[in-house]
Amino acid sequence: MTRDRKIYRLIYWIASVVLAAVLLSGFHKLLYPSDFAVSVYRFHLLPGFLVNPAAIYLPWLEAVCAVCLLFIPRFRPAALWIVLVLLVLFTAAIGISLIRGTAFGCGCFGRAADEDPLSWINIIRNAGLIALAVFALVARKKI
Amino acid sequence: MRRLASHLHQMKTTIRQIGLILFVSGFLAVLANTVHPRKIPWVQDWSHQVESRAKDLRIRVVPFSGAKKLHADEEALFVDARSETDYTAGHIPDAVSLPFEALDEHFEQIMEWTDSDQELVVYCSNRECDDALLLSAELKSMGVSNLTLFIDGFDSWKTFGEAVE
The missing domain is CATH 3.40.250.10 (Rhodanese-like domain)
Incomplete structure (x- = not known):
């Protein structure tokens, strides 16, 4: 294996692990679906009848993607694509909320009512994660 | 030509795998929300909040x-x-x-x-x-x-x- 391929492999692996860790850090959404439903609702982006299905489904999608990223290498590219799309959607949702002036916590990594409200820092953090997912997908092609 | 075919095959595999991940997640979500001690209704009227x-x-x-x-x-x-x-x-x-x-x-x-x-x-x-x-x-x-x-x-x-x- 050439040195470049080793580096790409390392990028692919590290990016996958970091993204999986970020996804798993939102495990509270699996434990407290009603709190997450409130967070989804507070974005005011989905029609009411889709709020609960989204709040039930998204945490499981994230968990399954995290498991694929960590333990099922064959499914890693597919999981990376899903994570990338999710991150883009979440970032757009946060951006819209910020433009509208909504000041609630996003409910991404915690359920506490004293969670800091959304800010442009959330956008920057998500942009970093999007870049990481893109790096991983590009690195995968080079391996 | 062979490279293109290989790319297409890889793309098809990835799309199939994406479908499988979406399906498994849906299955787990339905299952979990059926047995979850803090399960929530599938549809809720948020307009009274x-x-x-x-x-x-x-x-x-x-x-x-x-x-x-x-x-x-x-x-x-x-x-x-x-x-x-x-x-x-x-x-x-x-x-x-x-x-x-x-x-x-x-x-x-x-x-x-x-x-x-x-x-x-x-x-x-x-x-x-x-x-x-x-x-x-x-x-x-x-x-x-x-x-x-x-x-x-x-x-x-x-x-x-x-x-x-």
Whole structure:
């Protein structure tokens, strides 16, 4: 294996692990679906009848993607694509909320009512994660 | 040509795998929400939520963190919409008591707020009570424009250890 391929492999692996860790850090959404439903609702982006299905489904999608990223290498590219799309959607949702002036916590990594409200820092953090997912997908092609 | 075919094959595999991940996640979500001790209804009417009604009335809503910041800035006046008894038992420092049912008695005070464009942060006990929302709606109709509803209310203020008078 050439040195470049080793580096790409390392990028692919590290990016996958970091993204999986970020996804798993939102495990509270699996434990407290009603709190997450409130967070989804507070974005005011989905029609009411889709709020609960989204709040039930998204945490499981994230968990399954995290498991694929960590333990099922064959499914890693597919999981990376899903994570990338999710991150883009979440970032757009946060951006819209910020433009509208909504000041609630996003409910991404915690359920506490004293969670800091959304800010442009959330956008920057998500942009970093999007870049990481893109790096991983590009690195995968080079391996 | 062979490279293109290989790319197409890889793409097809990835799309199939994406479908499988979406399906497995859906299956697990349905299963979990069937047996979960804190399961939620699949469809819920959100239109009666205080926040939703506030949004319809175009009243600004802030959570605990937002209210904490507004209180620290010392520019906004906090208005307690709970009963006089609850207010006496404990309230946010410097908050004034204005129970919804006693609105008429405070007419002059409200007119002063309207004229001075004083920022008001109205609260009641928690997300479930609608005293603060009703009061906010009434104040708005009386001409108070700089109005914010502190949705998490006094319960969260106490829970997170903020000072109480």
